Amino acid sequence: MDHFATRPNAKTIPLFALTKRAYKRWEKDQAKTARAWLSSTRFKAERGNLALIPGRDGSLSKVVLGLGAEPTPMWAFAAAVGKLPRGRYELKTELDAAEASEAALGWALGTYRFDRYKTKNTKKFPTLVWPANADRKAVKRARDATFLGRDLVNTPAEDMGPAQLAETAQELAEAHGAELELTVGTDLLEANYPAVYAVGKGVGPTSDRQPRLIDMRWGDEEAPRLTLVGKGVVFDSGGLDLKSAAGMKLMKKDMGGAASVLALASMVMAAKLPVRLRVLVPAVENAISGHAFRPLDVLQTRKGITVEVGNTDAEGRLILCDALAEADSEDPDLLIDFATLTGAARIALGTELPALFSTDDDVAAAILDAGLTEHDPLWRMPLHRPYRRHLDSRVADINNIASVSQGGAITAALFLNEFIGDGRSWVHIDTMAYNIHTRAGRPYGGEVFGVRALFSMLARRYAG
Known part of the structure; x- marks a missing residue:
């Protein structure tokens, strides 16, 4: 894997990763010149x-890397890889398996650069000898998934139109032996995905950016069914309820839900989790x-529920409702969706903390726990049922926006919940999918918040 070496060479530089307490002990054993x-x-x-x-x-x-008060090396190593001069480095501090893997993943994530459109060479990074005990396959899985999503x-x-998003899904399917089916343009009507078509038909009947449903299946048909649904709005102008220039500027990221589920699917398939995976991306x-x-x-919608369009800029929930209805029809063991759905979730939790909604308390608790362990946190918000009344419509079964401005993330989640059967174990992630500030290992730009946490939960649930 890039920026890693299997063994040291004659020029390898020792690297000591130390907490504050360990550093004090280590410093006492150093030569006088080093201490000076x-x-x-x-x-x-x-x-x-x-x-x-x-x-x-x-x-x-030699190099000393500070870890702070606790031995949690991920983001410390992510910071180091961007600061160190080129060369080969070997970790000389003993870490347990989890810490070693965390350090290697931090190093890997710190090397991310989006340079597709750069005409000059970008920064070259140093190399780290694989830390002893690191799970190389797990590090590669997480790195590849994160880089794909970003x-x-x-x-x-x-x-990155609907066709290019579908091409990426096709490449992912081929890499893991999955099956992929596409439903494009007016075929969506014949296949009964009317809400997906209604939102996407604004491109015009002759455009090469026709709406489509991406449907990928993988794994043993007898295994527990895991279904992932991702919002794939490749660009959101707001529709006829036009966004402002500032509001439209980052809307290339409105397919961040799709990017997140494709990243998560890549981890599930690479790890060969014992599930029957299905991925649906409108x-x-x-x-x-x-x-x-x-x-x-x-x-009209796939489930038969009629929806009044209160605002064309609340389009994500309209395409998701058809995909969720189809996902629910197969009675999955667990149904998860990711979507860049509401500004209200960002107002409540900021840009770096995805909002988690769930009908299953045990699953939600497992995700939150995994988020802390994987340094990929989420925050649970309530599916407060009394707010459903704010979605009432005078002319249809439901409105796609609430009649009040408060609690927008909750009412959006309640809208989606209408298209899922009672008793379904369902998780909805409302995410920013974008870093608006650069942090170690998390540069400005696209991000797949929550994906590592969700994978960790899934691995525990299905693989033990």
Whole structure:
């Protein structure tokens, strides 16, 4: 794997990853010149801090990486890979298997760059000798999935339309021996996905960006059914309820739910979890034209529920309702959807903490626990049933927006819940799918929040 080596060489530089307490003990055992250097540079073993210690000839002889108060090395290693000079480094600190894997994954995530459109060479990174005890397959799984999701979100809408999203899903399916079926354009009507078609038809009948449903299946048909659904709005203008320029600027990321479920699916298949996996991605562009759906239109849906369009900019839940109804029809053991659904969730929790809604308390608790373990946190929000009244419509069974502005993430989740049967174990993730600030291992741009946490939960649930 890039930026890792299987063994040290003659020029390999030792790297010591130390907590504050361990650093104090380690420093006492160092040569006088090294102690003097560390003192003169006022090094403290805060998380992510680096000390580059020279040898007698002035070359780099060893490196100290601060871990802070606790031995949680992921983001410290992610910070280090971007700061260290090129070369090969070997970890000399003993870590347990979980810590070693965490350190390697942090290093791997710190090397991400989206350089598809760069005409000049981008930054070259140093190499780390694989830490002893690290689970190399698990690190590669998580890195590949994260990079896949980030690349999908970061790609501009001109090069990431419904067809290109489907092509990526096809490549993923071929890589893992999965089956893929596409339903495109007016075939969506014949196949009874009317809400998906209604949202996507604004591109016009001759466009090469026709709406489509991506349907991937993998695994033993007798295994527990796991179904993932991802919102695939490749660009959201808001439709006829047009967004402002500021509100539209980042809308290439509105397929972040699709990117997240494809990333999660890649981890499930790479790990060969004993499940019957199905992935459903309704892929559309919410465009403006004479063909676009309108405010106060009444849409038919796959489940037979009629929906009044209170706002064309609440289109994500309209395409998801058809996909969720189909997913629910197969009686999956667990149904999970990811969507960049509401600004209300971002107002409540900020951009870095996805909102989790679930009908299953045990599953929700397992996800939250995995989020803490994997340093990929989520926060549970309530499916507060009394708020369902805010979705009442005078002319249809339900409105796609609430009659009040408060609690928007909750009412959006309640809308989706209408298309799922009672008793279903269902998880809904409302995510930003985008880093608006650069942090170690998490650069500005596309992000698949919650994917590592969800995979960890799934691995425990199905593989033990």
